[in-house]
Amino acid sequence: ATWGYGNDNGPATWVKSFPVAAGTRQSPIDIVPTAAKCDTKLTENPLTVNYSPEPAMELCNPGLSVKANIKSKSVIKGGPLEGEYKLEQFHLHWGSADKQGSEHTLNGKMFPAELHLVHYNATKYSSFGEAVDKPDGLAVFGIFLKISDKPHQGLKSLTDVLSEVQYKDKSINIKQEYNPVCLLPDNINKYWTYLGSLTTPPLCESVTWIVFEEPIEVSEDQMKAFRALCCGECGSAPIVDNYRPPLPLGNRQLRASFQ
Ligand SMILES: NS(=O)(=O)c1ncc[nH]1
Numbered sequence: 088a089t090w091g092y093g094n095d096n097g098p099a100t101w102v103k104s105f106p107v108a109a110g111t112r113q114s115p116i117d118i119v120p121t122a123a124k125c126d127t128k129l130t131e132n133p134l135t136v137n138y139s140p141e142p143a144m145e146l147c148n149p150g151l152s153v154k155a156n157i158k159s160k161s162v163i164k165g166g167p168l169e170g171e172y173k174l175e176q177f178h179l180h181w182g183s184a185d186k187q188g189s190e191h192t193l194n195g196k197m198f199p200a201e202l203h204l205v206h207y208n209a210t211k212y213s214s215f216g217e218a219v220d221k222p223d224g225l226a227v228f229g230i231f232l233k234i235s236d237k238p239h240q241g242l243k244s245l246t247d248v249l250s251e252v253q254y255k256d257k258s259i260n261i262k263q264e265y266n267p268v269c270l271l272p273d274n275i276n277k278y279w280t281y282l283g284s285l286t287t288p289p290l291c292e293s294v295t296w297i298v299f300e301e302p303i304e305v306s307e308d309q310m311k312a313f314r315a316l317c318c319g320e321c322g323s324a325p326i327v328d329n330y331r332p333p334l335p336l337g338n339r340q341l342r343a344s345f346q
């Protein structure tokens with residue numbers, strides 16, 4: 088039985104096949120800003136993003152989300168990171184309604200969706216596959232999505248073609264050069280960071296999470312486009328509520344790059 092987000096294969100069942108689900112550095116978490124420690128070391132060493140245009144970005148429907156695979160040299164460094172981390176892919180988690188959908192929560196509040204840009208430590212490891220289970224292997228940007236009356240222009244190149252990857256294992260190439268930097272919020276200097284895990288199986292405790300304070304704004308129509316994606320072939324259930332609820336922070340320190 089493959090894992091998913093239903094009653095019989097959802098987050099509460101994952102520990103059976105992936106015991107690390109009960110580990111001490113699991114993700115997501117509830118972010119409580121007043122509990123975060125402002126760390127000047129984060130500001131002294133600003134987070135740096137050097138993303139490149141992707142000539143023909145591959146967009147696919149793996150069945151539980153929508154994912155873009157990156158081939159260009161797009162890298163990040165600084166902030167909590169040692170070394171250079173290379174962008175591997177990005178994907179999203181979203182709800183069946185605007186009241187839910189994000190994985191991280193802010194003072195217990197869920198956003199309608201959350202965008203994840205997944206990077207691996209290219210200084211120490213030669214591939215994502217090698218890095219995925221190392222404690223310093225991955226760095227993931229978490230970006231909250233909120234609803235506004237205007238569509239997000241950067242996401243529009245994707246939401247306008249989601250109908251072409253409506254069914255599982257469909258993929259297309261986004262022709263015109265696409266630079267993922269268009270997905271980042273304006274202010275990337277305000278973020279929370281903590282040591283966590285992948286939020287989907289295999290749930291490896293290998294992620295330095297960087298969750299930005301500033302959400303990006305998307306339209307209701309763009310949310311509807313995500314909710315029209317299907318888990319399987321024509322007639323299968325829509326991909327919605329593909330989020331793991333928060334896990335305890337435990338003894339971990341949540342750090343903030345700002346006061
Ligand atoms: N949702 S996540 O970014 O933690 C992830 N990336 C790859 C597998 N799971």
Ligand SMILES: [Zn+2]
Pocket residue numbers: 178179180203286
């Ligand atoms: Zn994710």
